Amino acid sequence: MQKVDPQEILSAVRAFYGGKARKMNEACCGSESRCSCSTARNYSDEELAGLPENLADVSLGCGNPVSEIDIRPGDTVLDLGSGGGLDCFLAARKTGSTGRVIGVDMTPEMMDRARANAAKSSVSNVEFRLGRIESIPAADGEADVVISNCVINLSPDKPAVFREMFRVLRRGGRIAVSDIVTRGPMSPLVVQSLDSWSGCVAGALDMAEYRRGLEAAGFSDVSIAPAGVYSHASAGDSSDGMPFSALITARRR
Numbered sequence: 001m002q003k004v005d006p007q008e009i010l011s012a013v014r015a016f017y018g019g020k021a022r023k024m025n026e027a028c029c030g031s032e033s034r035c036s037c038s039t040a041r042n043y044s045d046e047e048l049a050g051l052p053e054n055l056a057d058v059s060l061g062c063g064n065p066v067s068e069i070d071i072r073p074g075d076t077v078l079d080l081g082s083g084g085g086l087d088c089f090l091a092a093r094k095t096g097s098t099g100r101v102i103g104v105d106m107t108p109e110m111m112d113r114a115r116a117n118a119a120k121s122s123v124s125n126v127e128f129r130l131g132r133i134e135s136i137p138a139a140d141g142e143a144d145v146v147i148s149n150c151v152i153n154l155s156p157d158k159p160a161v162f163r164e165m166f167r168v169l170r171r172g173g174r175i176a177v178s179d180i181v182t183r184g185p186m187s188p189l190v191v192q193s194l195d196s197w198s199g200c201v202a203g204a205l206d207m208a209e210y211r212r213g214l215e216a217a218g219f220s221d222v223s224i225a226p227a228g229v230y231s232h233a234s235a236g237d238s239s240d241g242m243p244f245s246a247l248i249t250a251r252r253r
Helices: 006-022 086-095 108-121 158-167 194-198 207-217
Strands: 076-080 100-105 128-129 143-149 169-182 221-224 244-251
Touching: 006 244, 076 086, 086 100, 086 108, 086 128, 086 143, 086 207, 100 194, 108 128, 128 207, 143 158, 158 207, 169 207, 207 221
Parallel strands: 076 100, 076 143, 100 128, 143 169
Antiparallel strands: 169 244, 221 244
């Protein structure tokens, strides 16, 4: 069976999310793939208060990793695949003025949107860097916390992402990732579809494989549990390859 070329995957993902950034005033989701729609229900009214209108509607995530991780005043937080910046702004509230948040995204249109949102929000401790999560534009040990929201599943080289996450974390650093995973192998027909890759489905890892990948990169205390907007899809213990959203946490000792 022919595999999809990694460069084709990256191009499809960049085009898909660049289009989303250009159409942020239009209805999202419709008949499109399961995680590419409004995820405002992952966030409380209190969390969204004071942020640009409709920012959560185009966050394109599948969870709320900021609410699930211990972010302390003075921390440096790195958000992989930061999109319009929602999770960055929420993390910035927790770091306070003595901390900072760095958002990384490979889509120029999303970079422009995030920076515009930061200006609207008058946030001074958040910056956005253009780059790929397989080669994070950050120094070794620069971050105390790494977060990501429904983005790692899009990468065609997840081991590289896991290694980069480990590299940019300080000792004692921790991660909180909302992502799409499966129990059991994904259908080969889904994996071959570029639309399914850009829609967060085809690139989903099996839970056990996700754990092995993080541990191989050096992480410990790995936890994977259903959580977020599509966690209901994991009901039962069947290993049928059904994608669902999960919260993945781990630590660098």
